[in-house]
Amino acid sequence: MSSPLENPTDFSARERRALETLVKRLGDDEFVLAERYTEWQVRAPSLESDLALANNAQDELGHARLWYDVLADLDVDERDLVYERDPADFRHSTLVELPFAEGDWADAVLRSYLYDAAEDLRLEALEDSAYPPIADRVGKIRSEEEYHLEHARNWLERLAEGEEGRDRLQDALDRLFPHALTLFESATPPVETAIPTREASGSNEIERNTDETSGDRSDADAAAAVEGDIVDFGLRTATLEELGEEWLSIVVPFLESLDLDVPIDESTIGEGVEYAVTVESLPTQLGRDGTHTDAWFDLYDDLTHTYRELERSDAAKIREDPDR
Amino acid sequence: MIWEVFRQEQAGEYHTHCGNVHAPDREMAKQFAAVQHGRRKPTNSLWVVPRDEVGEITGDDVAFGGTTDKSYRWATTYRTTGADASEVVESESEQADAEQGRGDD
Numbered sequence: 001m002s003s004p005l006e007n008p009t010d011f012s013a014r015e016r017r018a019l020e021t022l023v024k025r026l027g028d029d030e031f032v033l034a035e036r037y038t039e040w041q042v043r044a045p046s047l048e049s050d051l052a053l054a055n056n057a058q059d060e061l062g063h064a065r066l067w068y069d070v071l072a073d074l075d076v077d078e079r080d081l082v083y084e085r086d087p088a089d090f091r092h093s094t095l096v097e098l099p100f101a102e103g104d105w106a107d108a109v110l111r112s113y114l115y116d117a118a119e120d121l122r123l124e125a126l127e128d129s130a131y132p133p134i135a136d137r138v139g140k141i142r143s144e145e146e147y148h149l150e151h152a153r154n155w156l157e158r159l160a161e162g163e164e165g166r167d168r169l170q171d172a173l174d175r176l177f178p179h180a181l182t183l184f185e186s187a188t189p190p191v192e193t194a195i196p197t198r199e200a201s202g203s204n205e206i207e208r209n210t211d212e213t214s215g216d217r218s219d220a221d222a223a224a225a226v227e228g229d230i231v232d233f234g235l236r237t238a239t240l241e242e243l244g245e246e247w248l249s250i251v252v253p254f255l256e257s258l259d260l261d262v263p264i265d266e267s268t269i270g271e272g273v274e275y276a277v278t279v280e281s282l283p284t285q286l287g288r289d290g291t292h293t294d295a296w297f298d299l300y301d302d303l304t305h306t307y308r309e310l311e312r313s314d315a316a317k318i319r320e321d322p323d324r
Numbered sequence: 325m326i327w328e329v330f331r332q333e334q335a336g337e338y339h340t341h342c343g344n345v346h347a348p349d350r351e352m353a354k355q356f357a358a359v360q361h362g363r364r365k366p367t368n369s370l371w372v373v374p375r376d377e378v379g380e381i382t383g384d385d386v387a388f389g390g391t392t393d394k395s396y397r398w399a400t401t402y403r404t405t406g407a408d409a410s411e412v413v414e415s416e417s418e419q420a421d422a423e424q425g426r427g428d429d
Contacts, residue, residue, distance in 0.1 A: 048356040
């Protein structure tokens, strides 16, 4: 297939919107999870586990930066993406924004397992992305993610050996699992992509998108449409549904092998698939559609506090452009 | 449980002791060591060894190298001023470089 997605300046409005939506969901997940992980610094159960999680947090921040940088070619810079963005315009899953249950290492470990297992699958589906800057980033990110997944699995196995550890894991699983399912929800296209570009043929859709964003229904439609585009344009080579089913077929048996009860309804087992993500099993806030728990808005306030306090107008950059 | 960690910078070189990690078992020890001792300096391989498994013998237990004073072998006390001492200076600096290269200081 000759790649139609070589030069971002030639993108149609739809292509641009698909790319921006995809990259935001990727980058926002990594960015917000890293923010949460850093809360464990100097509080983890041992020096070693502290350093290991700090290492993972730093990796995730680096990955967020790699993803956000993809949008630099669309003239969206890091300042706009992190410090100047409406927190309701973030597209991360609610799994990554929830505060950790006080001092609960089981929460940190389980969350990282649920997330890293999903990330592994979605990176695989980006390896052959039609947009080269995406495909180019996968190798570096995956090599670091292997450590994260291994780290999480090792901890889970050990915590699950004792009764107290297993009880804590079960509590965390009951709390986190519905939120983990939002990882596979389609994301509502970000608001700023609705700004018309010079592309004339896409203008109908842009208007439809801006005019109707007030209603939930049209948001959901727009999300489904842009998700369809992400796959049709070859930005990602698997659908969210496929990723969700595959993820369930990996994490459910693993967690069950640790004697944990996965809160998934037997009725979600469909034809030909073992499990599927259904509406009933999802939490009220999905994250991907811009609805978030209060915890996210508090966290956003925290992480932009210094920037606002010091009246900054720029985000500091200490690394060069990864594409150069 | 404490695991002593040995780092090898490049294939073929010796593994050199570089610190330790606390970990409940070998798998976790390897994982922690990778972050704690393999992240900052160039690393080709790490060994983790349970501290209890390390055998130690000290100068209190045995007279290393016998009882003869061999300090004369360490020719580091010659006068190094004056033009005729340049060879001594070179030789000493070569020795210092070699020691540094082995990680002796």
